[in-house]
Amino acid sequence: MTDSSDHSDPGDSAGARLRTRWRETLLAVRDGAEDPDPLPYADNLLARWAEPQRRYHTTAHLAAVLDRIDTLARHAADPDVVRLAAWFHDAVYRPDRSENEERSAVLAERALSEAGVPADAVAEVARLVRLTVTHDPADGDSDGEVLCDADLAVLASGPREYAEYAAQVREEYAFVPDEAFREGRAAVLRRLLGLPCLFRTPHGSEVWEPRARQNLTTELELLSGM
Template sequence: MIFIDPPFWPAHGTVFSHLVSDTSLAELHAFAAAAGIPDRAFDRDHYDVPERRYGQLVADGAVEVSGKELVRILVASGLRVRSRHRNTKVRTALQYRWDTLMESTGNLAGAGLREELLARWSEPHRHYHGATHLLAVLEALDLLAGDPRGAPLSVVLAAWFHDAVYDGVPGVDEEASAALAQTALAGFLPPAEVAEVARLVRLTATHEPAPGDGAGAQLCDADLSVLGGEPEAYARYVAAVRLDYAHVPDAAFGAGRAAVVGRLLALDPLFRTETGRELWAAAARRNLTRELDSWHAPGQD
């Protein structure tokens, strides 16, 4: 069911309501699309809708509830995104991580490069492949490092650059991101280390590091850690990926996504580090298998 709270939140010369589902993001996106609400109004677990749309959305079937009740419904649904994963919180966390990294390595590259990267990760066309994903990868690297000093510098920098260029073209985006790393880090790091960062970025196109490639295993496992989330978190991930590829027709997206999921399931092992396997492997295979079955279900051709 779809719920809406009263117009109250001020912005852009008007006040806004929040539109949520108590069932799934798929239901929420379908309702919004039918009502003509643009994708840019979606904010991770709700749509922001201006006051002028309120009456029509109620007429379309959105149930009126108080702001407090709407929050309760969203929490109970399991779809609510925690505040630290929202854009302003994410940006603050990423700024802190970059500055701490630079301080620990002799301030190799300062605020200018940090702001360029944050601007790229915050581009409006990104939904899954945005700043929240970057923070999640960095947090996953913390878990995988097995060292109080954290992951090696080349791995952390590769995480910062691995989707820095994102136009929704697999393979091309990773190559462009690697080229950006080579250009941006030249003069800050020795050439061999710059080349290592670029090599690691390119690995995220296939997530198939060679045996013994510990750095590649850490980065690829961190990038895939989203696959091992709880079912609700995995559903948010899939919905956000669909928005990233909003320009692709449904049939083509379904075929392409099924191929991607099938390729991931074929990776053996899916996670290359021992910690990654312990933390995410079992849940990832359940999530991926369930999603692949859904694409092969009747009506999902």
């Protein structure tokens, strides 16, 4: 697995917890096989998630998505494969570059094959990562539903947390002029609000959907008033 550049290891207690979660998940998908050592892959991924251009797509986002997958695990066909997909879904992230999801999927294919993950699980992880381009899983795609709902659950945060999320997204796109950002962000919000549903799992639909729509509507109103 090739090292990422321009980064540093988080090296804190949160990073240690994430390394433990990675090891447990990888070993579960590998049916307990201990070879090769899973930790260098965790170190590489955590370094990627800690790159300096990130403000929202950080190790905190990764941890939050993993926590939400735990909440939704009963709805998934293979929760551990979904957890691996979470590790890779924004592993390659440059706000000024397209095809981040495709690059992340290719990284997953290469790294997980090297890490001894069975080929069918590697293919499923890559498919799930590519699905985050649209967050639109097909009916019956329970693993896709769980990953997409976990990734979008930030939209259902409380008011303060949602405001922090919106500010972090703006910081990631600091290179975009204010007017252009407002227009682009408003278009994203309108597209989301136009979807028949933001969340596909029963938990997401019942618990997250109402608050998420309220948050999106409020942000859109604020942008429109600027």
